[in-house]
Amino acid sequence: MDAIDLKILDLLQQDAEQQLAQIAEAVGLSSTPCWRRIQRLKESGVIRRQVALVDAQALNVGVTVFVSVRTATHTQEWFERFRATVQAIPEVVEFYRMSGDVDYLLRVVVPDIAAYDAVYKRLIAGTQLFDVSSSFAMEELKFTTALPLSYVR
Template structure:
């Protein structure tokens, strides 16, 4: 799907606030409401807009501590991976999970209220799979957090 400058503007506006009314979006991108709505629907149908969610304040729901967990393993079979992925997927506190290149095999971002809660997550993580090394780093201060993706790379 080819995205033009209006699509880019719409995406930027929707990433800032997905609840913005179509009429307001249309005015900001120079369209009337119906063509603007159609563009948004086209972006959704094409999978450019995957879903719309509410961003919840972590402190207000008592998960203000962020932990980055680096995992190394000596096992790389598909069976092991499927078991590990299922174990991580069952832990709600893990909000991001990546397979990495380099010295670390997997990186997880975990949100919890405190160190004791993280210890429970850690014990669940190591209970179901064989891991070589688990290294945890607690974020001291959040300096930047955004869900908005850069749009300058759109072709």
Template structure:
């Protein structure tokens, strides 16, 4: 039952409790209690509005691969603070393999990305920064697969 509720909420968080209850075969009060429990247990961490990046002038996506030759905690804290201070960075991951860090950046154009690049490289010492511009978005979802629950 919880998986059905989560699936519905991932696709439309604006559904009313009554609508969710109807779709999963519960009455409203037990459905509301389940949703509250999922929030209390931090399964549902937040509800947000998803914006069209083109309509807010950030339709260019750039994937930035970063390699460093320094791996101290002090360096990492400075790098993390630098990245977190750049609002155009939407995602930031520490990686295994040849790349140390991967960022997903959204900007309106190449000139705006150049400013992000300069902020990134001015903030910390990096060994290599490689940028790849997404040519076409083929799949984008915020819904997690629930088949493992």
């Protein structure tokens, strides 16, 4: 990956709907070589997919809840069941296995506390959990899907 690829990625992370000609001009290429580079980035898995970012408020899911989960069970069978439970809950938009005191961290989006309570009940019904702690975001101060490109070698 060279400097032109990085510039293409930067432009696409800001707006993936830009016309190919605009991207090509911005990186100093004609359209065909620029298109080839984009295709290569897709084929190699650097560009995983292109999606629409939708406004959470417009969809009435403007409340963000960070859910910390601890478990006393660490078997593969337990994990598979827990993962299936979490993946079946559409309000869970991010799901991580963590190091440290918390075993798993979930980001949940809902319209209100009552909706979160329903999510919580589905979460605890699916598996045996030791501790579940929920924190409601008061204000979103930064949100981006753009990844930093300065670490690429």
